[in-house]
Amino acid sequence: MSSSSSADVRPTLAVWKFASCDGCQLSLLDCESELLALAGAVRIAHFTEMSRATVDGPYDISLVEGSITTPDDAERIKEVRSSSRYLVTIGACAATGGVQALRNFAEPGSYARIVYAHPEYLQTLETSTPISAHVPVDYELHGCPIDRGQLLEVLLAFLAGRRPVIAGHSVCQECKARATVCLLVANATACLGPVTRAGCGALCPSIGRGCFGCFGPSDSANTPSLAARLRSLGTSDDDLVRLLQTFNAAAPAFRDEAIHSTPVRLARSGGQSKSGVEQ
Amino acid sequence: MAKSNNPSVSSKVQLGEVVVLRLDGLDSLVARLTALGFETKGPVVRDGAVVPGPITGVADLPVGVHDEQAPGSYRLTRGDDGRLFDWAVGPGSWKAEFFPPSQEVWRAVKVGDSMQFTESAPLAPLAIVGARPCETAALDVLDRVLKDGAHRDPVYADRREGAFVAVVECATPASTCFCSSMGTGPGIEGGFDLALTEIDDARGHRFVVRAGSDAGVEVLSVLAHEEALDEDLEARGRVLDQAAARMGRQLQTEGLASLLARNVEHPRWADVAERCLSCANCTLVCPTCFCSDVRDTSDLDGTLERRRVWSSCFDLEHSYLHGGAVRTSASSRYRQWMTHKLSTWWDQFDTSGCVGCGRCIAWCPVGIDITEEAAFIAASDGATPANAVSKASAP
Numbered sequence: 001m002s003s004s005s006s007a008d009v010r011p012t013l014a015v016w017k018f019a020s021c022d023g024c025q026l027s028l029l030d031c032e033s034e035l036l037a038l039a040g041a042v043r044i045a046h047f048t049e050m051s052r053a054t055v056d057g058p059y060d061i062s063l064v065e066g067s068i069t070t071p072d073d074a075e076r077i078k079e080v081r082s083s084s085r086y087l088v089t090i091g092a093c094a095a096t097g098g099v100q101a102l103r104n105f106a107e108p109g110s111y112a113r114i115v116y117a118h119p120e121y122l123q124t125l126e127t128s129t130p131i132s133a134h135v136p137v138d139y140e141l142h143g144c145p146i147d148r149g150q151l152l153e154v155l156l157a158f159l160a161g162r163r164p165v166i167a168g169h170s171v172c173q174e175c176k177a178r179a180t181v182c183l184l185v186a187n188a189t190a191c192l193g194p195v196t197r198a199g200c201g202a203l204c205p206s207i208g209r210g211c212f213g214c215f216g217p218s219d220s221a222n223t224p225s226l227a228a229r230l231r232s233l234g235t236s237d238d239d240l241v242r243l244l245q246t247f248n249a250a251a252p253a254f255r256d257e258a259i260h261s262t263p264v265r266l267a268r269s270g271g272q273s274k275s276g277v278e279q
Numbered sequence: 280m281a282k283s284n285n286p287s288v289s290s291k292v293q294l295g296e297v298v299v300l301r302l303d304g305l306d307s308l309v310a311r312l313t314a315l316g317f318e319t320k321g322p323v324v325r326d327g328a329v330v331p332g333p334i335t336g337v338a339d340l341p342v343g344v345h346d347e348q349a350p351g352s353y354r355l356t357r358g359d360d361g362r363l364f365d366w367a368v369g370p371g372s373w374k375a376e377f378f379p380p381s382q383e384v385w386r387a388v389k390v391g392d393s394m395q396f397t398e399s400a401p402l403a404p405l406a407i408v409g410a411r412p413c414e415t416a417a418l419d420v421l422d423r424v425l426k427d428g429a430h431r432d433p434v435y436a437d438r439r440e441g442a443f444v445a446v447v448e449c450a451t452p453a454s455t456c457f458c459s460s461m462g463t464g465p466g467i468e469g470g471f472d473l474a475l476t477e478i479d480d481a482r483g484h485r486f487v488v489r490a491g492s493d494a495g496v497e498v499l500s501v502l503a504h505e506e507a508l509d510e511d512l513e514a515r516g517r518v519l520d521q522a523a524a525r526m527g528r529q530l531q532t533e534g535l536a537s538l539l540a541r542n543v544e545h546p547r548w549a550d551v552a553e554r555c556l557s558c559a560n561c562t563l564v565c566p567t568c569f570c571s572d573v574r575d576t577s578d579l580d581g582t583l584e585r586r587r588v589w590s591s592c593f594d595l596e597h598s599y600l601h602g603g604a605v606r607t608s609a610s611s612r613y614r615q616w617m618t619h620k621l622s623t624w625w626d627q628f629d630t631s632g633c634v635g636c637g638r639c640i641a642w643c644p645v646g647i648d649i650t651e652e653a654a655f656i657a658a659s660d661g662a663t664p665a666n667a668v669s670k671a672s673a674p
Contacts, residue, residue: 037579153576160577169559169594172644176563177380177589179371181326184644186353186370194558194644208326219595220557222609229351229645 011060011159014046016080018066018073019100019128023145024091025049025065030148038152041159057083061158063151064137067093067128069100074125074134081135088154089131092144092247096216099144101128101250105259128250139164144214144247147199167198168219171211174202183210188233192243195221195253212246217253227257237261287503292496297507300475300486305363306336307502308445308473309408315498317406317443320376322369327355329369331376334408341366348453348527348637350646361484364409364477367453368636372566373414374421376405377438380589384573389581404441411449413456413636415470416463417566418444423628424569443494445473447486450518454527455637457650461530463634465522473499476515487515530635530650531657539622542656543614544663551652552610554645559591561639561647562616567632570597592616617649 015025026049031038045055062084068074081087092098103111108126112119131137141150150166157164167173171193175182183189183205191210193202197218204211217223227240235243244258292298300308312319313335323332324341334340343358346366353369387394418439425435449458449465458464467474472495476487487507490496562568572590577583590597592615598605606612624632633649640648 034579041579156577156579162575162577165574165576167594168596169591170556172558172560173563173589173591173594176560179330179375179380181328181330181370182353182560182642182644185351185642186327188352194556194560218557220593220609222554222556225554225556225645 008043010041010043012045012055012057013042013155014057014059014062014080014084015044015049016046016062016064016066017048018064018077018094018131019069020066020091020093020098022049022065024094024141024143025063027090027146027148027151028063031152034152038155042155059084061086061088061155064089064094064131065091067097067100067130068125068134069128070124072123077131077134086138086158087131087135088139088141089137090141090146090151092142092214092216093128094131095140095142095251096248097128097130097250099247099249102245103128104250105245130250141166142197142215143199147201150199169198170194170218170220171196171198171200171202171205171215174198174200175205178202178206180206183208184229184233190230190233190235190239190243192226195223195226212243213254214247216248216251221253223253223257224260227261287505290500292490292499292504294490294493294496297487297489297512298499298504299507299511300488300502300504302337302484304502304504305408305475305486308498309334309336311498311501312406312408312443315406316403318403319406319408321407321409322364322366324355328353328371329355329366330371331373331407337363340364340409345451346453348455348641350455350640350648351643352646353641360479362477362479364447364449365451367449367451367456368411368414368638370564370638370642372564372636372638373407373410373418374566374568376407377418377435377442378421378425378432378569378571382434382587384585384587386585387583389583394583402438404443405438406443406445408445409447410444411636412446412464412467413449413458413461413634414566415444415446415467416458416461416634417636419470420567420628420630420632420634421569423630424567428628443472443498445475445495446471448474448476448515448519449522450477452522452526453637453641455640456526456635457528457530457637458635459523459526459529460532460650461631461633461635465526466519471495476518478511478514478518480514482510482514485511487511528637528640528648528650530633530653532631535653535657536622536625538657538660539618539653542660542662543618545656545659546662546664547652547656547659548610548614549664551613551647552608554647555593555609555613556644557593557595557609557612558644559593560642560644561649562591562593563589564638564642565620566634566636566638567620572597592619613647617652620649621653 062080089095104127112122154164184191189210192213193211196211196213197215199215240261241258244254248254309319320331321334322329322341323339324344329341340363343360344366345356347354383399387396425432446467471491474489478485490499570590571587573587575585593612595604620632
């Protein structure tokens, strides 16, 4: 239990985990130079990666990591929502279902049978779904993992009572702002930057690697057009599907094009996936 | 035997006089500008492209580098010819030097109930060696918006007025270039401090140089130069003629502004939208696009900052008014960009917003070609979604 006095007027912050790897909530601890100042501005009331000491709700702001994959979690998220003034989701899992949403395209239970010796002990849902499919969400932070600068921005905006300054446009704008030469145009590199949400600062292209879409689709993503271009530059359908089905497999703008690229394999027709994981 | 130029001299050059510089003279030009306190920049090769960068001499320039450009494609090739400027413009325009992607407007620290503002340190004046004619034309277009119009931008204007610009005329336009159509190249007749033409023939590798300003006269006069002969002027003429003949594209500009203004319902806009990624690359490589956003941030330590950042009419947020964005479709955004560039820019600034550099064609990831889109609409003038079948498929 907390030892804080009742005179503490700091807004309370809670961090919740659903189906996820914890990487996004650890971004909060990665705010090294700002962490003490942040802890002075908000009362970190529930963050079990940091401390077992927790404070009962309600909470002023909840950060929710992970997707909904079990019946229990589908109920628990409703409790989190009802005890939170603001609910902000953090990361690709919470925003789009994450890498675990690959199960949405496979025969129900097929992944669990590969991973677990006794999948019959598991109680899971057939799909991995974003938080917004279950409860109203006030703000979504994208990325796998999220950008800690964006996390701070959301918290600072909350504290200042202003709108977060976070863009929904493409990664291309971040490449151009830092004068990175376009890998797609100058090197025919398969890059999802033109359809991917900015936020990472165009990290991968700056070291010569094509964007693999970890922030999910931008707010105006035209994935079919980019996919057609990448195919004409030599990207195979298999590679295209892998590119689109990594961290945000179930985001509609990526999902639909991936299904279009491999209609037979991805349809839930009972066939086993050919992905390396299952072979 | 060909006449040789007079031996190198350093003598007072007259405004408009034509002289010849050799490679060491070009080296001296860069050194002289730097010695005068300029931050000297020019074209350099980085990550497979010719882009603006710091230079200290000829060795930093794209020696023997050539380019192959096409819609959505850009590649550099290397030769052993030693030529320095045998390439067309790359992705980075000089716009970014005067109108940076992110610029501090003000910065303050909250102390109690008041705010203490801090000024950022001024930049050293900029000297550019190796801008192309289309690029100085683009800066002239930007000047009308940010310097000479009703709303003078002090940061842009100060940097621009303090800058020294040595242009190098274009000898090898790319397949994406159409400056001839826009009247902005391949040669240049004004709006520079120095204008150079690279010539490499039987009489040697040299530059025909003209001074276009007092600052240009002053710098050129102290460099070892030679008197230009008739042969040098003829060689320059041949370079420009060959360049014009190599122009890869053209844009029919006559009546273009009104053509686009009366075709706002043309079905071609929806066709472009099928291809357009709304990624904004065209606007960010465009040397005249000037849209920006203002962003305020607050920090935990009480630091407040306002920055001006590049924005784009392809952003959904760009047209955000209370309640939502006005231009939600890609077709409306592409139409906004192209009609502004080629049509309403005239109403606003009495000039075209396009200089024919071709960057938007080469750096569009899916290769959308503004000249092709304009030609299509011209060939199916008056088509509407209702009569699209009969007219839009015409060309």
